[in-house]
Amino acid sequence: MNKYFSTRMSIFVFAAPALLLFSVFCVYPLLPQLWMSLHDHDGFRNLGFVGLDNYREVLADSSFWTAHKNTYLIVGISVFLGLPLSMILALIMDSQTPNLRRFFKSAAMFPAILSVTVVAQIWVAFYEPNWGLFNGILRSIGLDSWTRSWLTDHRTVMPSLGLTFLWQYIGLNAMLLYTGIKTIPKQYYEAALLDGASFAQVSLRVTIPLLRYVINYVVILSVLGSMAFYSHVRVMTSGGPGDLSRTVVYQMYYTAFETSQFGKGTAIAVLFVLECLVISFIIQRFAAREKLEF
Amino acid sequence: MNKAIKVLGYSALSAALLVASACSKKEETSESPSPANTATQEVAKEDVKPASDKKVKLRVITITTDENRNKIMENYIKPGVAEAFPNYEIEFEPGGGGEDMANKLKTYNASDDMPDVFWNDAGYFTPLKNTGSIMDLTSAITADGFIGKYAVPDALKHIDGKIYSLSSGADTYFTPVIFYHKDMFEQAGVQVPTTFDELIAAAKTLKSKGMVPAVTPGKDGWGPKLFMLQQMIQIGDPQAMMDLVANKTDFDNPAVKAGVARIEQMAKEGVFPDGVANLDYGPANEMFTSKKAAMYWMFTWELPNLAKDDSVDFFPFPSASDKYDSSKFVQFWGSPLNGYAVSAKTKHPEEAVKLAEFLAMADAKFFESTGAPIALKTGNSTSEPGPLMKKFVDWYNPIPTKIASLALNSLDARTSAELATQGARLLTGQYSADDFAKEMNKLWKENTWFNQ
Numbered sequence: 001m002n003k004y005f006s007t008r009m010s011i012f013v014f015a016a017p018a019l020l021l022f023s024v025f026c027v028y029p030l031l032p033q034l035w036m037s038l039h040d041h042d043g044f045r046n047l048g049f050v051g052l053d054n055y056r057e058v059l060a061d062s063s064f065w066t067a068h069k070n071t072y073l074i075v076g077i078s079v080f081l082g083l084p085l086s087m088i089l090a091l092i093m094d095s096q097t098p099n100l101r102r103f104f105k106s107a108a109m110f111p112a113i114l115s116v117t118v119v120a121q122i123w124v125a126f127y128e129p130n131w132g133l134f135n136g137i138l139r140s141i142g143l144d145s146w147t148r149s150w151l152t153d154h155r156t157v158m159p160s161l162g163l164t165f166l167w168q169y170i171g172l173n174a175m176l177l178y179t180g181i182k183t184i185p186k187q188y189y190e191a192a193l194l195d196g197a198s199f200a201q202v203s204l205r206v207t208i209p210l211l212r213y214v215i216n217y218v219v220i221l222s223v224l225g226s227m228a229f230y231s232h233v234r235v236m237t238s239g240g241p242g243d244l245s246r247t248v249v250y251q252m253y254y255t256a257f258e259t260s261q262f263g264k265g266t267a268i269a270v271l272f273v274l275e276c277l278v279i280s281f282i283i284q285r286f287a288a289r290e291k292l293e294f
Numbered sequence: 295m296n297k298a299i300k301v302l303g304y305s306a307l308s309a310a311l312l313v314a315s316a317c318s319k320k321e322e323t324s325e326s327p328s329p330a331n332t333a334t335q336e337v338a339k340e341d342v343k344p345a346s347d348k349k350v351k352l353r354v355i356t357i358t359t360d361e362n363r364n365k366i367m368e369n370y371i372k373p374g375v376a377e378a379f380p381n382y383e384i385e386f387e388p389g390g391g392g393e394d395m396a397n398k399l400k401t402y403n404a405s406d407d408m409p410d411v412f413w414n415d416a417g418y419f420t421p422l423k424n425t426g427s428i429m430d431l432t433s434a435i436t437a438d439g440f441i442g443k444y445a446v447p448d449a450l451k452h453i454d455g456k457i458y459s460l461s462s463g464a465d466t467y468f469t470p471v472i473f474y475h476k477d478m479f480e481q482a483g484v485q486v487p488t489t490f491d492e493l494i495a496a497a498k499t500l501k502s503k504g505m506v507p508a509v510t511p512g513k514d515g516w517g518p519k520l521f522m523l524q525q526m527i528q529i530g531d532p533q534a535m536m537d538l539v540a541n542k543t544d545f546d547n548p549a550v551k552a553g554v555a556r557i558e559q560m561a562k563e564g565v566f567p568d569g570v571a572n573l574d575y576g577p578a579n580e581m582f583t584s585k586k587a588a589m590y591w592m593f594t595w596e597l598p599n600l601a602k603d604d605s606v607d608f609f610p611f612p613s614a615s616d617k618y619d620s621s622k623f624v625q626f627w628g629s630p631l632n633g634y635a636v637s638a639k640t641k642h643p644e645e646a647v648k649l650a651e652f653l654a655m656a657d658a659k660f661f662e663s664t665g666a667p668i669a670l671k672t673g674n675s676t677s678e679p680g681p682l683m684k685k686f687v688d689w690y691n692p693i694p695t696k697i698a699s700l701a702l703n704s705l706d707a708r709t710s711a712e713l714a715t716q717g718a719r720l721l722t723g724q725y726s727a728d729d730f731a732k733e734m735n736k737l738w739k740e741n742t743w744f745n746q
Contacts, residue, residue, distance in 0.1 A: 044421035129568035242719030
């Protein structure tokens with residue numbers, strides 16, 4: 001039996017269904033995109049082969065780089081602000097009584113299960129400059145000068161979108177981390193407590209190091225999820241004002257569907273796929289290489 | 295090894311079959327007429343009846359941009375369609391409008407699955423025509439006499455002399471105006487402005503009284519693209535605006551730049567509410583109807599709805615120079631390309647044309663019921679328009695120079711999208727008129743609309 005399962009043939013047979021589906025639905029669709037990116041295409045018809053012109057024009061377009069800046073800002077917010085906050089929430093959740101923990105779990109998951117459109121509309125109302133929640137609070141505490149049009153001011157539009165994104169998914173990440181915490185054997189904590197370690201010390205020296213695999217997974221999820229940031233932008237600002245809140249995925253959509261330059265749009269898509277592959281490889285290569293065994 | 299090759303072979307075959315079945319076109323039960331054939335096909339004068347008892351299936355994508363469109367569907371299309379076409383099975387699909395509609399049609403066209411009847415728009419007409427996806431209706435509507443129901447049949451013709459769309463003709467009576475609440479003006483002690491400077495002064499007064507002076511949809515650059523830029527240029531120099539629409543000038547023209555600067559000035563002076571660049575159509579309308587805003591910059595297609603409130607009146611955009619007189623120049627919305635069109639690839643061309651005619655007539659009946667002037671004769675006796683509609687018609691009809699809309703008659707898809715982008719940015723007050731003009735001029739030079 002062991003011999004049968006260890007042959008290359010059997011490995012291939014078991015992997016074949018997944019491989020087949022992956023090839024058909026993930027790899028195959030990329031090929032027409034690659035072809036289209038080398039052509040001038042308006043969405044209705046192919047206007048001819050243009051070689052690498054679409055790539056050259058995309059790379060020379062300032063909106064493409066604005067979109068990159070915005071995308072990586074969201075990635076930064078998600079990883080460097082969202083992840084620590086999720087970790088803190090997970091640690092707090094772990095230290096609560098069962099009833100409180102149940103409440104925290106539900107509260108954490110609630111935004112993540114809501115539709116993006118619902119969340120985005122709620123936050124549009126929060127940010128509304130004339131009667132919205134945020135400006136209302138600022139006015140009520142005498143900070144009128146701090147009020148602003150959050151979603152049309154070039155300084156605040158991206159952080160505002162980032163905050164919405166963070167709010168929706170911070171709980172989900174916290175739940176993933178909490179689940180990881182639960183897999184750590186209790187003996188480590190008992191030993192640390194016997195040595196007189198504080199909550200912070202236990203968290204920093206025991207929990208976080210032993211959560212390396214889960215953190216790695218959450219980082220990849222956060223980075224790739226943030227790079228695909230689109231729906232909130234579509235609902236909340238439509239990439240505006242101007243191109244100020246466009247992310248790379250939005251820029252791709254805008255170029256292809258709104259300006260009817262499908263060749264250029266697919267060129268952005270191809271470049272972005274490569275970018276995501278490189279980033280994913282870097283994370284995999286440098287994070288959590290050592291196998292942990294409890 | 296042989297086994298591995300066999301497994302690989304079967305896998306490759308399965309993948310190929312899966313891809314082929316997923317990507318193949320629907321099997322046609324009958325030969326589809328070619329665009330060339332359908333375009334020139336004579337439509338029989340007798341009633342269209344299917345050869346068998348089997349119902350004719352037709353797909354329609356309707357425009358669903360605003361409340362008027364919902365009313366047309368609920369009150370005119372749905373109640374009448376079953377009676378008018380007892381042997382048809384008609385599937386209606388809401389298409390939205392603008393870019394949403396364009397994207398839907400692009401997708402259907404690319405997958406060779408165009409609806410039989412759809413709402414055509416100048417913005418996506420050219421590629422539809424170039425791919426042979428839109429039928430020339432001239433012969434069909436001439437043969438069945440529908441063309442005779444139009445007051446001015448020539449107004450339906452595209453520049454190539456062919457008719458591609460059927461509309462109620464109400465579009466040509468749509469123009470942007472400034473709606474206002476008379477009671478809010480009175481309360482603030484503000485008179486109807488007749489010059490641009492008076493408009494700014496009135497806005498400042500209204501704002502000082504705690505009111506939002508004016509509102510318009512700014513999200514996606516809706517207002518700036520469709521009328522604001524045109525109005526602001528036109529009120530300073532109508533000839534410059536006509537030249538821009540006809541591609542005889544560009545954004546370097548001082549009169550054009552001055553128009554752009556007026557939008558920047560209004561954004562900075564607080565004529566519009568904070569966040570207007572992200573304000574959608576519905577919320578903008580609600581701000582006005584709930585009297586949070588004193589003025590509403592909008593096309594007259596909203597006039598029938600707004601006229602229900604007795605406090606609402608309107609005035610034309612005030613002048614910014616001696617060259618402009620609101621009784622001599624006005625922007626009109628219409629385009630012969632906007633209306634119900636028929637796919638050249640439909641399997642049922644006669645039935646689809648009849649349905650397009652029915653839908654155009656439904657539009658006409660609705661707009662007629664609002665007292666709006668229309669070009670398509672419904673056969674109904676016209677009712678007396680309300681006082682606001684009468685005021686509008688009395689002002690609009692005698693105006694000798696009606697300037698076509700830049701948004702419908704001069705922009706390819708890219709320039710149109712970029713004008714919207716730049717326009718929304720201009721509304722933030724954080725983007726200069728010079729930067730706008732510089733960016734638009736670059737795009738204007740690459741605008742392919744006039745190369746057609």
